[in-house]
């Protein structure tokens with residue numbers, strides 16, 4: 001018994017440490033989206049898969065009757081569970097961790113998306129985003145996959161375009177592409193449009209000193225310029241290709257929309273003074289009316 005108590009405490013402490021550790025998903029996986037829209041059919045498929053593969057540990061969603069493991073599997077209807085993005089859920093189901101098994105070889109990607117569509121039915125605030133599927137009349141029956149890579153050494157972005165069908169995977173050659181970055185208002189084209197080479201590669205030069213967010217991230221968008229052949233869908237990726245920038249607050253002395261400078265103390269005081277005088281005058285008129293009324297009452301009483 002003497003030895004048991006410290007051992008139990010250690011196990012409990014280890015448990016809380018493990019559960020306190022966040023399960024972080026690589027940045028480039030968080031934004032992954034389903035290629036199909038979730039509907040009643042996908043939810044039904046997902047429910048069957050859930051009952052067969054997940055219910056033993058995660059319980060019935062919304063009933064909080066999950067298996068008491070450490071770290072806890074958790075209820076799929078809970079806020080903690082639903083806070084995962086679609087891509088994070090997908091990653092966690094594929095890779096697993098600790099007692100959560102990896103389903104990489106058990107479920108297909110479409111089956112996992114069907115599962116997620118079922119789990120999302122317990123989240124009323126959920127709005128699905130579907131991955132843009134790029135197709136082309138030049139590559140019938142194939143899906144065009146675009147990959148972007150940032151080379152910080154020479155400030156370039158490498159793009160590769162591949163047409164993937166069930167039977168084969170070929171490079172998308174001699175197709176003109178345009179690279180854009182998202183700005184506060186609209187998109188900004190970077191570099192000139194360029195054509196993919198015989199291996200489906202094309203390289204764009206990023207402008208120096210492009211402002212990003214506080215970490216230097218910018219949303220980069222690759223599009224084919226020939227919309228008739230390739231459609232308007234493209235690939236959007238966040239790359240750390242910009243300079244870290246800090247947006248000034250509205251009251252910072254030099255902010256363009258600084259409000260403190262446009263409403264200095266003397267303007268506020270003058271305005272308040274004017275308002276007070278106007279209201280004072282109105283009150284004065286009302287008091288005078290009351291006086292007149294009282295005098296009138298008195299004189300009618302005296303006349304009687």
Ligand code: HEC
Pocket residue numbers: 023050053054055056057058069070071072073074080081084089092093097098099100101103115
């Ligand atoms: C053997 C038990 C077990 C099974 C079966 C299981 N899970 Fe899990 N799951 C866990 C545990 C334990 C965790 C917590 C892992 C951690 O935090 O390290 C977890 C975590 C998760 C998470 C992350 C939850 C969060 O809050 O971030 C997701 C998503 C998930 N499971 C989905 C599924 C799905 C979908 C299935 C079925 C395909 C499934 N799990 C099957 C035990 C299980």
